[in-house]
Amino acid sequence: MGGGSRMTLRALIIDDDPHIADVVSDIVTSLGHASDAVGCQDEARQRLATTAYDYFVLDLEIPVRAERSLARLQNGMNLLSELVASRLGPVIVVTGFGNNGPDQGVACVKLGAADYIAKPFDRGIRSLDSAILEALSKVGKYNPTPVDRKPTSPPRPFPGGEMQLLKKRLVLCGVEVPLSPLMHRILAVLSEKTVAGKYTAFSGDELAEHDGVRCNRGQNGISETIHLLRKRISATVLRDAHIEVGDQDIIRSKGLGYRISDAITVVVGARRPALVTAGEFEITSNDPDRNGHDPDDVPVNGRNVPDRDPDVPVDDPDLSDRQNWIMSHIQKGTEVRIGMVVEHFRCSEKTAKRDLTELKERRLIRFVGSPRTGHYRLM
Structure with a gap:
């Protein structure tokens, strides 16, 4: 992954709990990777017969x-x-509280698992994203940014300042931090200000139900995602700028609910001619950021999104193969229904519903008509 061009790695997530699969998908997306999710052995085998994957995240308790x-x-x-x-590819095993004993971990490693991580992923000694990157590094699919020498001085405290919010990343202290779709939606809503010019505070429930967020995992999903975002910002900025960002420096969560710190000025969209790059994220000369605009930018309120051009084919690396197929057929005028997805991909109805729900949450499609005869169309 080092060098000129950067390929997109793809993961297969195997977990019968759609909420956990969503959390894993957010983590994988925030690493800049694509993913597909299945909920059982048969679906995993079907996907393996048609799609190549670079690594796997496997829940042990599956049907x-x-x-x-x-x-x-x-x-x-x-x-x-x-x-x-x-x-x-490497297999990272995940498990719930009831089965995370040391004997089971040893058994999995003996079978050849690259790593063994307990749920929930944000409470263990090692995080899932670090386990993924370490496993990929061992097989030559991830090359960490080389560091000439370790800093001899202690990291500088975070001074506050501007945070640039783009669709798939934020820029803080000159460092780019990748964002999952849910992370972006949360930050976009938290960037809203009151008439007095203060950032608006939201409870976890309010964020989960907000039209601009729509997190179907509720306040627990919001809490998990913000925790992961804080860790990602802190680790990335410390590594690449030698600046220490604390848990409350960007998103505060004491007293009034979740809100952006007053020490932060959020700038939505790209307006600066150049950015400092960090890690393996590289801005080329034709990056739209350098032209003063970014077609991926989304307004803070999430509502003023321009209509999609039906003549432009969909090939979004953030979407699964099923979701790209759905978007392509809707653009062609096909009245897509759940049964069509199930029949074409031979997946479960639950999997098809999850794919369609995610597309609706991202404001790409909507359902029209009655529950029995309706279909999906573009927003």
Whole structure:
């Protein structure tokens, strides 16, 4: 991944809990990778027959078939053995509180798992994103930014200042930090100001239900995402700018709810001629940021999004293959329904609903008509 061109890595997420799959997908997206999610052994095998993946995030307790069998630990262990034997890519195993004993971790590593992470991912000693990058580094698919020498002086305290908010990243202290779609939506809403010019405070429930956020995991999903965002900002800025950003320096959460710190000035969209690059994110001469605009920028209120051009094909690396197929067919005028997705991809109805729900939450499509005969169309 070092050097001139940067390829997009793709992960297969295997977890029968759609909420957990969403959390993992956010983490994978924030690393700049694409992903697909399945909920059982059969769906995983079907995806492997048609799609190449660079790595896998596997929940051990999964069913064999969607909605027709019980989730069992042995099913995940069997699939782990298959994935390791196929040598398709590293497998990071995740597990819930009930099964995270040391014996199980040892058993997974003996079978060939690259790592073993307990849920929830933001409370353990090691984070899921660091486990993913370490596993990819071992197989030569991730090259950390080389560091000539470690700083001899202590990091500088965060001074406050401007934070530039783009659709897929933010820029702070001259450092680019990648964002998942949910992270961006949260920051965009928190950037709203009152008539007095103060940043608006929101509770976790208010953010989850806000039209500009729509987090179906509720306040727990908001809390998890903000926790991950804080860690990502802190680690990235410390590494690349030697500046220490505290938990409350960007998003405050004491007293009034979640709100942007008064020490931060949020600038939405690109308006500066050049940015300092960091890590493996590189701005080329034709980056739209340098021309004073970015077609990916979204207004703070999330409402003034221009209509999509139906003549422009959809190929968004942030979307799964199923979602790109859905968007392509809707653009062609096809009246897409859940059954069409299930039949074409031979996936479960639950998986198809999750893909369509995410597209609706991102304000790409909407449902029109009655529940029985309606269909999806572009926003």
